[in-house]
Amino acid sequence: MRKLSVASGKLSSEFELIARLTADIRHSRRTILGVGDDCAIVSRPRGSTLFTIDSMVENVHFDLRWCPPQALGARALAINLSDIAAMGGRPTACVVNLGVREGITSRTLERIYSGLRDAARESSTDIVGGNVTRSRELSITIALLGEVGRSVMRRDAARPGDEIFVTGTLGDAALGWRILAGKLKAGGNTKRDRAARKYLVERFLRPHARLYAGQRLAALRPVPAAIDISDGLMQDLSHILERSGVGAEIDASRIPVSPAYRALMGDDLVHALTGGEDYELVFCVKLGHSESELSRRLRVGVRRIGTIVRGKRLNVIGASAPIVAGWDQLRSRG
Numbered sequence: 001m002r003k004l005s006v007a008s009g010k011l012s013s014e015f016e017l018i019a020r021l022t023a024d025i026r027h028s029r030r031t032i033l034g035v036g037d038d039c040a041i042v043s044r045p046r047g048s049t050l051f052t053i054d055s056m057v058e059n060v061h062f063d064l065r066w067c068p069p070q071a072l073g074a075r076a077l078a079i080n081l082s083d084i085a086a087m088g089g090r091p092t093a094c095v096v097n098l099g100v101r102e103g104i105t106s107r108t109l110e111r112i113y114s115g116l117r118d119a120a121r122e123s124s125t126d127i128v129g130g131n132v133t134r135s136r137e138l139s140i141t142i143a144l145l146g147e148v149g150r151s152v153m154r155r156d157a158a159r160p161g162d163e164i165f166v167t168g169t170l171g172d173a174a175l176g177w178r179i180l181a182g183k184l185k186a187g188g189n190t191k192r193d194r195a196a197r198k199y200l201v202e203r204f205l206r207p208h209a210r211l212y213a214g215q216r217l218a219a220l221r222p223v224p225a226a227i228d229i230s231d232g233l234m235q236d237l238s239h240i241l242e243r244s245g246v247g248a249e250i251d252a253s254r255i256p257v258s259p260a261y262r263a264l265m266g267d268d269l270v271h272a273l274t275g276g277e278d279y280e281l282v283f284c285v286k287l288g289h290s291e292s293e294l295s296r297r298l299r300v301g302v303r304r305i306g307t308i309v310r311g312k313r314l315n316v317i318g319a320s321a322p323i324v325a326g327w328d329q330l331r332s333r334g
Contacts, residue, residue: 017106017132021113030092031126040128042093045147052083052144058101058137066180069108071205072140073115079230080144081123081209082279086228088153088218089146090211091125096142099135112140123211151218153283157225158244162284162308165291167210167300169258170233174275175265176204184264196260203258207279213298217283226283232274237282238314250306252318273316284308 022035033041056062056076064072077094084091096116098109120127125144178184179197210228217224225244227236233255241248255272257265265271282305285294294302 017109020106021109022127022130025117025127026121027126027128028124031128034126034128035130040093040095042126042128042145045092047147047149048152050084050087050089050146050148050152052080052146053141054080054083055139055141057099057139060137063181064108064138067205069111070115070118073112073117074119075115075205075207076112076140076142077116077119077123077125077144078207078209079277079279080142081119081125081211082207082228082230084144084146085209085211085214086153086226086281087146087148088151088214088223088226089148090215091123091144091146093126093128094120094142094144095128096130096140098130098132099137099139099141100132101135101138104138123209148218151223153214153218153224153226155225155227155240155243157223158240158246158284158308159286160246160308160310161287162225163287163289163304164237164248164250164282164284164306164308165289165294165302165304166229166233166256166280166282167213167298167302168278168280169256169261169272169301170229170278170280171261171265171269171272171275172200172203172258173207173277173279174204174232174271175261176200176202177277180204192263196263199258199260200264204277207277209279210281210298210300213281213300216298217281217285220285220289222286224283224285226281229276229278229280229282231276233272233282234274234314234316235276240282240284241308241312241314244308245312247309247311247313248306248315249309250314250316252316254303254305256301256303256305 027034030043032043062072081091179201217226225240227240229236252269255269257272291302291304
């Protein structure tokens, strides 16, 4: 039995830790065998299977000094759920790998799993297994299965003439991270300013995957091209353009931003255009859908921001500053 140093002094092995973290996990009927064997057994979906994986690494994606463990656990699942949402799917089951560094207490890990279990329950996702390993930094990696029915949204389906829409508001999470990391100058200390900063921080710490919106979008005909906004609108939209072999024209004045964003940034849209981790959806649909109709269908605010055009260029109309690429995992974060 391998030793794993956990700061509580009460746990001596990874197996004891796994048993404690997974003790309260409940499964749906589609899980035949969950935690406790060499593999989980899940029933086969009737449609296609989606499979995604993502990691969160300490001092790259989060800092425990300002990221509550429960929020961290929920966030680790949410960023995977957002990939399923972007293809119009339903999440089914996941496995979790924890990389545990020296100094992490069992209480911290239990709180991470508490947030993870809550997020799994809310999204009807079964946690069916995982692993614990020693690591230099705390990390959480989740591999997630999902399923889709007749239609799946892909990045290669955009066509000239399609209109480009986004859900929700953009740039909030980028500002929230900068507030937490001390990279955004303090604003005023009025009640309004404090409320704005609190809202932006929450948008970063507790993102919400647009699962229902994605499933409703996938029911449209023709099926839209779509992607979730994890690395910034400009960069993620560029992935659709590259895969579809088209260009786009974006009207910066149409970019949706929250009152909290506006309170801190005014008319500066750089974070709304390039900031990542909002986990909203950007999608391209055939001409003829209104914002109000789509908002009702998806149960979330929707804004038309541009058009798919011929060619390979992404042009931003009305931008006051050069647009740079969004968040890149292999670049330092600024």
